[in-house]
Amino acid sequence: MRRLALLLPVAILAALASLAPVVPLAPTCAAAGSHHAALLVEHGAGSVVTRCVAFDASSISGEELLNLSGVAWSSQTFGGFGDAVCALDGEPARYVDCPGKDSYWAVFVARGGGSWQLADVGISTLALHDGDAEGFQYVPASGVAAAPVSAGGVCAAGATPAPRRSAAAGASAPPAAVATPATTPAETAAATDSPEPAAPLASGTRSTALPPPQAPPPAPSSGADLGLFAAAVAGGGLAGLAILRLVASRRPGP
């Protein structure tokens, strides 16, 4: 039994280690790779910078995407939350607090060409797959943080796979997420600076024909549902047990 007590944690650690995402770093050339992820930087003044980055691995982190994009940025680590972006593409030019007290860089993610969702993890933990997009918006510290007005899909159509989410989410994916293929290195790493919110790129050029995506948020994954269900059942059971114990302890003994 004692041996079991010792072996059990080791076995669990080994099983968890096998779950760890293996994310080999993409080569230094941003254009090399069969998968693509988009980067969108929306400044406080409204100007937008977009990048389409290619990579070979099954996924890359939001931090790696930034590094591969060539956009200048700086960050600060916040323990388990990962890194927070302090300055991006020259905004703010100087800072003392990170995140800034007045404005900060909000991180969004668009999965498989879907609509923007506020990222619930830091960029070092955020995993991006083929067809995903990472968005940064410089927003005021107080007030409602809206999603970037620009479309998430800035990569080529050939590089954008079918959405991995549910059929409903796939149907809601805006056409903006599927753009003209960008196959050459120059096109793949193409960037567009614009003084106003940008629409998706086509072969490295900005298109103004497509409206920003207004798709509903994608359905939550079944893993999240299972976790929520398990937590609700466990919490209810434990609370019920506590109430039973309390009632039993107040009941006079024989």
Place this chain on the structure above:
Amino acid sequence: MTAAPGSGAGLAPRAWLVWSIAAVTVALVTDNPVYRGLVALVALDVLLTWLPPGRRLRSLAVAVALAAALAALINLLASHTGADVFARLPDGLPLVGGPLTLESLAFGGALGLGLVAALLSVAPLSLVLEPHDVVDAMPAALERTGIAVATSLNLVSGFGRTFTEVRDAQRMRGWKPGGLRSWNEVLVPVVLTAIEDSVLLAESMEARAFGAGRRTSYATARVGAREAVVVAAALAAATVFIGLRVAGVPMGWYPYPTLSLPPIHPLAVAGCLALALPAFRLPARGSRPR
């Protein structure tokens, strides 16, 4: 004579020690309020299952509730970040002036929940076990340190009792609390009594061969199959949480800038439930560890 822990009545002190350390680890390795809430519920269930007759949770509940409320309040007043502003304090107020947001309230609540979970997790060491049980649970290398700490903590409560006794005795002699100087008539006897008690305790411990060797006890705490299962489950729970964190699974929760549902991993929920194992074994009446 009390029933020997681990001899069929209750859990061995070392099993309690491992369980408490594992529960605190789980509560502190994540700042996810869902996991922390589950750990707090588990610890409450375990406490209610094993609480000896005559001991109450009221003072602990009050202290825990105050600590949690204070943590939530401080974060609400000091942190002005967040999208959902529900009130605003004048900007002229130092530190607390500015918008009050739901996000900072939620984050403060999560901090308070962590305090609740951690305090309830270590509560069995003081409410379920006797001080000598805790000393027995210590590894041999920490035994003397444990005795010193336990003795010091006992002196704290003794100091409080002495203060009450001296104050009442002085009142019966016509003393009334006034300015600072008037408290000399209470504090001086209290300090003298505390010193006398300390000397008496030291002599008593020396007379009982303190420091002569490893402490012996009438009933040796045996580690049986039940203790092994509880220890294995507790270690598994802590390992799951640490492992998930190492594996890169999001275990934290950050409500800024807008509130969002914490990420919940089914394996982590199972880990919390593994800690609840001692709560599902009701010991025979009158044979709980005292």
